[in-house]
Amino acid sequence: MSATTRSEGSMFTAYRFIPRSSLYVLAGLAVVAAVLAFTVKDKFYLHLLIMMLFYAAASSAWNIVGGFAGQLSLGHAAFFGIGAYTSTLLFIDLGISPWIGMLVGAALATAVSGAIGYPSFRLRGPFFTLVTIAFAEVLRILTLYAHDLTKGSIGISVPFRPAVGNFIFRQLSAYVYVALAFLVVAVLVSLWIENSRLGYYLAALREDEDAAQALGIDTARYKLVAVLVSAFLTALAGTFYAQYIFYIEPFQTFSLDFSVLLAMMAIIGGMGTVWGPVAGAFLVTPLQEILQARLGGGFQGLHLVIYGAVLIVVVILLPQGIVPSLAAWGRRALGRREAVPASPKQGDA
Amino acid sequence: MGAILTQVAVSGILLGGVYALISIGLTLIFGVLRVINFAHGEFLMLAMYASFWLFQLWGIGPYGSMPVVVALLFVVGVIVQFLVIRPILNASASMQIAATVGLSILLQNLALVTMTANYRSVDTPLSKAVLSAGPVLLGVSRLLAFLVALAITGLLFLFLQRTYLGKAIRCTAQDRTAALLMGINIDRVYLVTFAIGSALVGVAGALLTPLYPVFPTVGTYFVLVAFVVVVLGGLGNLTGALLGGFIIGLVEAFSGFYVPELKEAVYFVVFIIVLLIRPTGLFGVVGAEEVGLK
Numbered sequence: 001m002s003a004t005t006r007s008e009g010s011m012f013t014a015y016r017f018i019p020r021s022s023l024y025v026l027a028g029l030a031v032v033a034a035v036l037a038f039t040v041k042d043k044f045y046l047h048l049l050i051m052m053l054f055y056a057a058a059s060s061a062w063n064i065v066g067g068f069a070g071q072l073s074l075g076h077a078a079f080f081g082i083g084a085y086t087s088t089l090l091f092i093d094l095g096i097s098p099w100i101g102m103l104v105g106a107a108l109a110t111a112v113s114g115a116i117g118y119p120s121f122r123l124r125g126p127f128f129t130l131v132t133i134a135f136a137e138v139l140r141i142l143t144l145y146a147h148d149l150t151k152g153s154i155g156i157s158v159p160f161r162p163a164v165g166n167f168i169f170r171q172l173s174a175y176v177y178v179a180l181a182f183l184v185v186a187v188l189v190s191l192w193i194e195n196s197r198l199g200y201y202l203a204a205l206r207e208d209e210d211a212a213q214a215l216g217i218d219t220a221r222y223k224l225v226a227v228l229v230s231a232f233l234t235a236l237a238g239t240f241y242a243q244y245i246f247y248i249e250p251f252q253t254f255s256l257d258f259s260v261l262l263a264m265m266a267i268i269g270g271m272g273t274v275w276g277p278v279a280g281a282f283l284v285t286p287l288q289e290i291l292q293a294r295l296g297g298g299f300q301g302l303h304l305v306i307y308g309a310v311l312i313v314v315v316i317l318l319p320q321g322i323v324p325s326l327a328a329w330g331r332r333a334l335g336r337r338e339a340v341p342a343s344p345k346q347g348d349a
Numbered sequence: 350m351g352a353i354l355t356q357v358a359v360s361g362i363l364l365g366g367v368y369a370l371i372s373i374g375l376t377l378i379f380g381v382l383r384v385i386n387f388a389h390g391e392f393l394m395l396a397m398y399a400s401f402w403l404f405q406l407w408g409i410g411p412y413g414s415m416p417v418v419v420a421l422l423f424v425v426g427v428i429v430q431f432l433v434i435r436p437i438l439n440a441s442a443s444m445q446i447a448a449t450v451g452l453s454i455l456l457q458n459l460a461l462v463t464m465t466a467n468y469r470s471v472d473t474p475l476s477k478a479v480l481s482a483g484p485v486l487l488g489v490s491r492l493l494a495f496l497v498a499l500a501i502t503g504l505l506f507l508f509l510q511r512t513y514l515g516k517a518i519r520c521t522a523q524d525r526t527a528a529l530l531m532g533i534n535i536d537r538v539y540l541v542t543f544a545i546g547s548a549l550v551g552v553a554g555a556l557l558t559p560l561y562p563v564f565p566t567v568g569t570y571f572v573l574v575a576f577v578v579v580v581l582g583g584l585g586n587l588t589g590a591l592l593g594g595f596i597i598g599l600v601e602a603f604s605g606f607y608v609p610e611l612k613e614a615v616y617f618v619v620f621i622i623v624l625l626i627r628p629t630g631l632f633g634v635v636g637a638e639e640v641g642l643k
Contacts (some may be wrong), residue, residue, distance in 0.1 A: 072443040074450075119625045125442030126385040130576050131624045134617045138575065141614040256569070260450055267447045301461035301565075308455025315448040316436045 008225035011198040011222065018191045019178070022274060026045065026187050029278075032182060037176035043047045044293060046172040052285045053179035055265060059277035060186035061233035062262040066277035068193060069226040070206030071121070075132030077108040078116075078139045079231040081254040083238025085143065088156055088248060098167035100125025106232045113231030114224065121223045124209070133256060140254035159244055167243045174242050182240060183278070186233050188275045195231070202226055234262075239315060264307060268314050270321025279323045284310075352484040357606045358599065359485050366495030366600020366612040367557060370579040371571050372590040373502060374390075374549035380585025382523045384434060387449040390546050390568025391456035396422050396554020397563035398464060404471045404558075411471055412493070415555040419548045426547025430540050438539070460565035463531055468562035494556040501552055502591050506546075509587075522585065574601075577620040583630030593630070600631060 016278075026218065033053060058267055062076050086108050087101030096104075120131045143150050162170045169175060193199045205212040205219040213219055242248050252258070261284075265289025284307065292301040318325045375389045386392075396418050403414040427450065437448045478489040509515035521528040521538045529535055561567065577598050582589025597616055604615035623630065 044505060045426065068442075070441075070443060072446055074446075122630055124626065126446060127448055127580070127624060127628055129442075130385075130448070130580060132618050133573070134624070138617045140613050141617070145610050250459060260454070263447070264451070264454075267443075271443070285536075300460070301458035304454050305460035305462060308451045308453070308458065310456065311451030312433055312448050315440070315444050316433070319440060319444055 005166075007249055011196065011201065011225065013197055016195050018195050023180040025206040025275070026184065030184055033176060033180045037173040037180075042099040043172060046176065046305075048286060048289045050175045050179050050244065051170065051289055053183045054237065054244075055261075055285050056107065056278040056281035057179065057182040057186040057240075058131070058234060058237040059262045059269075059281045060183070060190055061230050063235060063266045063271065063273075063277045064190060064193060064221070065226045065230040065231075066263055067116075067276065068199060068202045068206070069223050070192075070202075070272065071223060073128050073132040073227075073230075074129050074256065074263060075116075075134075075136035076230075076234050076262055077254045077256065078132075078136040079113060079234040080238040080258060081136075081139060081143065081248075081250070082109040082112060083235030083236075084237075084242040084248045085156075087167075087239040088158055088242045089149065091158070092156065093100060094269070097165050098239055098243055099165070102167070102236055105239055106235040108229045110228050110233035113227045117224050118220075121220050122164050129333070135257075136254055136256065136259060140250050142337075143250040143254060145162065145289065150250070153249060153251065155247055155333050158246040158248075160246060167239075177301055178238065179244075182236060185276060187238075187278065189229065189233065193226075194274055196224060198222060203272070238323075264311055266321075268310060268322060268323075270323035273323055276323045277320045280321070283322070353606075356485050358604045359487065360491075361599035361602030362595055362599070363487070363491040363495045364602060365595035366498040366561070367491070367553070367594075368571075368574055369591045369594025370494065370501065370553040370556065371550060372575040372582070372594055373498075373587060374546035374553070375588060376579045376582065376585055376590040377505070378543055378546035380581070381433050381518055381589075382434065382438065382539045384438065384445050384540055385449065385584075386546070387446060387572070388429075388456060389550060390570075390572025391453050391460075392422060392425065392568070393427060393554050393557070393562065393571055394565065395456065395458060397558050397561075397567060398460065399551075400558040401471055403564050404473075405469075408558060410473050411555050411558040416421065418555045421553040422551030422554070423544045423548040423560075425542035427540060429547070430543040435536075435539070457568065459511050460549050464565060464632040466564060467566045470562040471558050473559055489589070490509045490556075490558075490559040492602040495556035496561065497552065497556055498591075501549065502587065505549070505587065506548055514528065514538075514541060519628045543554050549643070574616070577616055579630075580628075581623050582619060583631055586630065587638075589630055596631075605643075 003235065024147065036049055037046070040049065058080070062073070066073050066076075083102065083105040086105030087098045090096040090101035090104060091098050100263075116132075116135050120128055120135075120334050123131055144152050146152075158168070160168060162168045167178075169178075193202070200219050201212070201219075201222045204215065204217055209219055238253070241253075265280035265284050267280070268276040268284060269278065270276025287306060288303045291306075314321065320328075371389075371393060374392075375386060376382065378386050378389075399418045400411045400414055400422050401411045403417060404411060409417075433448055433452055433576065435443050440448075480487045480489060480492065507515075510521055517528070517533045518532065518541070519539050520533060521535055521542075525535060528538070559572075574597060578593040579590055580593075581596060582591070582593030597619075600616050600619060601612055603611040
């Protein structure tokens with residue numbers, strides 16, 4: 001980086017203030033979720049709320065590298081799995097609180113993501129995606145192989161010992177608050193990145209990597225920063241999942257399907273925007289949970305048929321995703337109304 | 350020990366033939382359209398189900414019904430090209446991946462809803478027949494799959510070299526703007542290429558039905574191998590896919606012999622190393638990973 005850029009501030013320097021409106025939306029969301037956690041007593045709906053917040057947080061984490069940096073990873077299950085396994089093994093084998101294990105797992109996932117990301121970011125488009133799939137598959141196979149440590153395909157059950165220190169709660173509503181906290185962190189980090197210099201560098205390299213390089217942006221470095229942050233947050237989601245579901249096994253925890261799901265939610269909602277993954281998760285999760293609960297085993301997979309179709313339609317008709325498309329419509333609708341009184345003023349001046 | 354190793358090597362090469370056959374369609378499509386079809390494995394699954402039901406309902410063996418299955422997959426290719434691939438041809442790589450992943454999810458779960466998750470297999474007298482050449486045993490179905498893979502690759506090569514359409518396809522792969530300027534109907538070339546790529550995986554499906562059970566996620570396993578093979582051989586490179594198939598077949602057979610629990614990890618690691626060191630594949634042209642095909 002040139003000296004002039006450095007004097008203007010590091011990549012983490014805010015380029016502009018986070019828009020107030022986004023903070024109001026986040027606060028509103030938090031209040032609604034907290035009120036729901038307090039009032040809703042039905043276990044199914046509480047579970048649905050938890051899963052919506054969980055997927056929104058995880059998809060937002062994916063979005064930092066997949067959306068902001070435009071590097072379509074389908075291997076995020078690797079970071080998720082590292083988070084889940086690290087905190088669970090530390091808890092069961094060594095009695096270390098999952099709260100601490102969560103941070104250890106996140107640190108480990110971050111280190112792994114750096115080791116994977118650094119050489120992989122030379123690859124573009126589908127080649128990058130393929131290498132991320134391969135890395136997650138290798139981790140899954142190694143987890144199966146190291147069965148002395150991980151119990152292989154049998155999986156690990158987390159013992160039900162409710163205590164705040166154990167990250168295990170008797171009340172479902174407690175999980176709502178924790179998931180909400182994760183989501184707030186993920187959205188705040190996203191908002192901060194979006195409005196920092198880093199966010200602008202990422203947008204530049206996402207739109208045209210060669211042009212960004214020509215402008216002197218160290219694209220490899222910023223992609224690496226994006227994946228480090230993304231992996232850290234994804235691993236946190238892994239620990240949350242283990243502590244909430246009480247069971248992890250390699251096929252599900254490291255599955256390509258999970259990676260695809262995170263990407264799909266972000267793409268449907270709007271990749272590379274702060275609210276896209278949140279909206280995507282809020283739309284997609286209820287469909288999944290309700291169809292699974294209502295139809296049971298008989299129509300296993302029906303919700304995925306619908307997802308697949310929705311994903312194709314969104315990509316073809318609304319390639320920006322739902323949130324940016326709605327925002328554009330909204331601006332156009334508002335713009336028309338404002339244009340009428342605005343024009344005479346311009347004429348006066 | 351020598352006999353066992355020969356047996357492992359022979360199994361590996363035969364397996365490689367099957368992998369090559371699945372991969373050729375994928376690599377052809379990428380070479381010309383520059384789209385990676387993540388639903389390629391699901392096309393294989395469709396072909397295997399078609400083959401299975403033709404046997405189950407009308408008693409037509411997988412080899413006899415192959416033309417029907419191939420024609421069916423050709424039609425599937427045409428429909429998918431029209432509905433899904435054509436609209437995204439100029440979209441970003443991320444969007445292309447998202448659309449074909451969406452198609453993969455859709456087809457896989459459509460199969461799950463309509464066919465259930467049960468494993469189904471076809472038992473014909475041929476599927477269990479074994480030839481012995483000295484101490485080495487050869488499964489007849491595997492040998493057939495291997496020979497057909499070679500024959501189909503040869504035919505495809507002739508088609509691409511000798512026919513007008515084949516030349517138009519190669520021309521489009523090299524430079525689509527130039528092809529357009531030469532009066533080639535690119536839209537039609539894309540349609541035909543995608544349909545041929547799908548028909549090729551139809552051949553693979555018919556040949557695999559006697560060897561492997563069919564279930565909704567069968568494609569996922571094979572498509573991951575196909576990605577490895579195709580990248581190893583150089584995306585868009587047909588002979589590369591054939592050789593890549595044999596290499597991965599051998600790698601899998603030997604790692605299955607020495608480290609059975611890690612055999613999949615071994616070829617994924619080979620894949621990662623190849624991608625990181627030489628992303629153009631062993632036989633690809635440098636720079637092809639960014640442009641598409643030489």
